[in-house]
Amino acid sequence: MGFPHTPHERESLVLSQHFGDQEAIGLEGWRKRGGYVALQKALTMTPAEIVAIVKESGLRGRGGAGFPTGVKWSFMKPGDGKPHYLCCNADESEPGTFKDREIMRWTPHSLVEGCAIGAYAIGADVAYIYIRGEYTEALDKMNAACKEAYAAGILGTNAMGTGKTVHVYVHKGAGAYICGEETALMNSLEGRRGNPRIKPPFPAVAGLFGQPTTINNVETLVAVPHILNNGAEWYKKFGRADNPKSTGTKLFSVCGNIQRPGNYEVAMGFPFKDFLYDLCGGPLPGRQFRAIIPGGISVPIQTREEAENSPMDYEGFVANGTMLGSGGVIVIDDAQNLVKQIARAARFFAHESCAQCTQCREGTAWTTKILERIVAGEGSAEDLDTLLEIAENMTGKTICVLSDSCATPVISGLQKFRGDFEALIKKKKVHMVPAQVA
Amino acid sequence: MSAARTEMGGERGPSDLQHGLHEATPHVPVFTGARRAELDELLTRYPTKMAALLPALWIVQEERGWVSSDAMAEVAQVLELTPAYVKGVVSFYTMYHQHPVGRHFIQVCTTSPCNVCGAEDVVNALLKHTGCEELGVTSADGRYTVIEVECLGACGFATPVMVNEQFIESVTPETVPALLASLR
Numbered sequence: 001m002g003f004p005h006t007p008h009e010r011e012s013l014v015l016s017q018h019f020g021d022q023e024a025i026g027l028e029g030w031r032k033r034g035g036y037v038a039l040q041k042a043l044t045m046t047p048a049e050i051v052a053i054v055k056e057s058g059l060r061g062r063g064g065a066g067f068p069t070g071v072k073w074s075f076m077k078p079g080d081g082k083p084h085y086l087c088c089n090a091d092e093s094e095p096g097t098f099k100d101r102e103i104m105r106w107t108p109h110s111l112v113e114g115c116a117i118g119a120y121a122i123g124a125d126v127a128y129i130y131i132r133g134e135y136t137e138a139l140d141k142m143n144a145a146c147k148e149a150y151a152a153g154i155l156g157t158n159a160m161g162t163g164k165t166v167h168v169y170v171h172k173g174a175g176a177y178i179c180g181e182e183t184a185l186m187n188s189l190e191g192r193r194g195n196p197r198i199k200p201p202f203p204a205v206a207g208l209f210g211q212p213t214t215i216n217n218v219e220t221l222v223a224v225p226h227i228l229n230n231g232a233e234w235y236k237k238f239g240r241a242d243n244p245k246s247t248g249t250k251l252f253s254v255c256g257n258i259q260r261p262g263n264y265e266v267a268m269g270f271p272f273k274d275f276l277y278d279l280c281g282g283p284l285p286g287r288q289f290r291a292i293i294p295g296g297i298s299v300p301i302q303t304r305e306e307a308e309n310s311p312m313d314y315e316g317f318v319a320n321g322t323m324l325g326s327g328g329v330i331v332i333d334d335a336q337n338l339v340k341q342i343a344r345a346a347r348f349f350a351h352e353s354c355a356q357c358t359q360c361r362e363g364t365a366w367t368t369k370i371l372e373r374i375v376a377g378e379g380s381a382e383d384l385d386t387l388l389e390i391a392e393n394m395t396g397k398t399i400c401v402l403s404d405s406c407a408t409p410v411i412s413g414l415q416k417f418r419g420d421f422e423a424l425i426k427k428k429k430v431h432m433v434p435a436q437v438a
Numbered sequence: 439m440s441a442a443r444t445e446m447g448g449e450r451g452p453s454d455l456q457h458g459l460h461e462a463t464p465h466v467p468v469f470t471g472a473r474r475a476e477l478d479e480l481l482t483r484y485p486t487k488m489a490a491l492l493p494a495l496w497i498v499q500e501e502r503g504w505v506s507s508d509a510m511a512e513v514a515q516v517l518e519l520t521p522a523y524v525k526g527v528v529s530f531y532t533m534y535h536q537h538p539v540g541r542h543f544i545q546v547c548t549t550s551p552c553n554v555c556g557a558e559d560v561v562n563a564l565l566k567h568t569g570c571e572e573l574g575v576t577s578a579d580g581r582y583t584v585i586e587v588e589c590l591g592a593c594g595f596a597t598p599v600m601v602n603e604q605f606i607e608s609v610t611p612e613t614v615p616a617l618l619a620s621l622r
């Protein structure tokens with residue numbers, strides 16, 4: 001569903017098939033649409049059996065890193081006598097990304113079900129859904145869904161009459177991008193400042209409250225009931241025949257300078273060119289795409305040519321100079337000052353840095369300052385070298401990768417659009433067609 | 439956030455809101471009656487009391503509109519923490535107000551995806567039509583506070599604006615007057 005538009009025939013609607021359907025929001029309507037059949041089934045299986053199917057399906061984390069979900073779950077050892085926890089990452093703050101929001105708004109029970117199955121599969125009695133504080137509607141919908149699920153005996157100490165304990169609780173964040181980083185999220189849930197933790201220990205060893213913990217993105221967890229209902233083979237059919245490493249469907253959020261922004265669900269490996277021009281309607285009238293950031297603002301910027309060559313899966317984007325990331329597609333056209341937007345991205349990271357690491361705290365601030373100076377027409381030729389030096393110093397040296405993420409648009413921007421920077425420094429006009437659309 | 443925010447974005451955060459003598463008003467406890475019961479229920483969800491800190495602060499802000507030092511002290515006492523610890527946590531998160539804000543607290547996203555769709559023009563229109571002199575400074579009539587924020591997670595519906603708890607999408611400079619007129 002190119003939500004909020006009518007679905008395009010080339011989409012593969014699995015997770016988003018009920019977006020826009022008011023009746024799917026409540027428990028009764030959800031059950032009519034096949035809800036909680038997978039959970040009922042899961043609770044009669046052993047955790048190891050569930051993990052095996054998820055592993056076999058090839059499902060990979062949709063939060064950004066693409067780590068195989070079944071493998072992550074297999075790090076947990078149910079029955080080791082310790083309390084285990086599942087965290088669902090619904091902090092969704094990566095600029096360009098707004099898919100988890102629609103999942104929670106339209107199909108909140110799909111997430112309750114995904115969390116319940118995930119918790120059971122890793123031997124956890126409790127799953128927490130950490131939702132960013134700004135998502136007031138999603139918070140209301142998720143709270144209401146949990147309440148309904150408890151009242152119907154789906155959750156609790158006798159989940160679906162099986163005698164098993166599954167709790168799902170909603171936890172409201174309070175405004176901080178960094179709390180989407182997994183260990184920062186755990187600190188925040190524990191009532192601390194949202195500072196990322198040094199790894200190791202990894203969450204599967206010592207995570208939330210110091211106990212073995214698994215953390216998964218919303219979209220990852222809502223795919224699981226479909227996999228249990230339809231089988232791993234069915235899930236694997238979505239994808240390029242020649243690339244078994246990326247399976248299933250993926251929700252892409254599309255924003256920026258494009259005709260039909262919204263959420264689209266396609267099979268892994270879908271041609272990005274068709275996606276941009278057919279599904280999303282192409283550029284605004286009289287405009288051309290200039291730069292595309294396909295996986296949220298933390299991934300490298302693509303040129304139009306790179307984008308048009310990309311199959312939309314983990315490997316396809318890497319082969320074309322970027323990453324799939326969170327699936328937040330940001331489109332920038334030829335009416336924009338690209339350097340200004342890179343500067344704005346740097347400002348975002350400077351604002352969101354938790355300031356624990358020197359390279360990140362200082363690097364994000366200086367990167368922003370220099371870029372803003374260049375945009376203001378006060379840059380010098382050495383500034384570009386300085387930017388790259390700072391970027392180098394910010395990469396691979398800090399507790400979490402926010403620092404690297406700030407360097408990414410700078411490095412890829414300078415690699416692929418250096419002329420834009422130089423033109424500003426020479427105070428010449430940038431490659432920019434005068435804007436008709438403000 | 440702390441250091442970076444002061445350095446880079448301090449002028450855009452609610453921490454710079456003008457504030458007066460509001461701390462002089464005696465603090466009426468929040469966690470009594472139904473609110474206490476609500477907190478007690480929340481405490482059953484976590485193995486530690488500290489984990490209820492963010493939810494407890496949300497209860498305070500829902501009740502009072504902001505989180506005063508006295509309220510932080512109350513939360514600290516209820517959850518067996520120190521007031522300094524609570525303040526440290528409050529100051530990390532952008533959504534807790536440490537000072538009273540205008541009746542309509544308006545947050546506008548200007549991060550790159552919204553920026554390329556004209557978010558800065560929306561900010562200017564909001565400042566103009568609310569009579570707010572600057573970002574983060576409440577209008578003279580106490581009605582409005584406008585701040586710029588980072589990505590609100592609604593990038594496909596540029597420009598999203600949050601007014602208190604309400605999300606308004608696809609705002610343009612032209613629709614700003616009607617938006618403000620709808621707030622009563």
Ligand SMILES: Cc1cc2nc3c(=O)[nH]c(=O)nc-3n(C[C@H](O)[C@H](O)[C@H](O)COP(=O)(O)O)c2cc1C
Binds near residue numbers: 177180182217
């Ligand atoms: C700075 C930063 C911000 C992140 N924000 C999010 C987020 O908002 N949502 C999310 O699911 N993952 C986010 N991640 C990734 C998480 O750390 C983690 O990898 C993910 O939630 C794991 O879930 P998955 O395996 O299902 O993808 C972020 C990572 C970093 C470094």
Ligand code: SF4
Binds near residue numbers: 178358398399401403
């Ligand atoms: S890299 Fe930045 S955001 Fe991550 S822990 Fe270090 S200072 Fe904090």
Ligand code: FES
Binds near residue numbers: 550588593
């Ligand atoms: S960038 Fe504005 S809502 Fe995401």
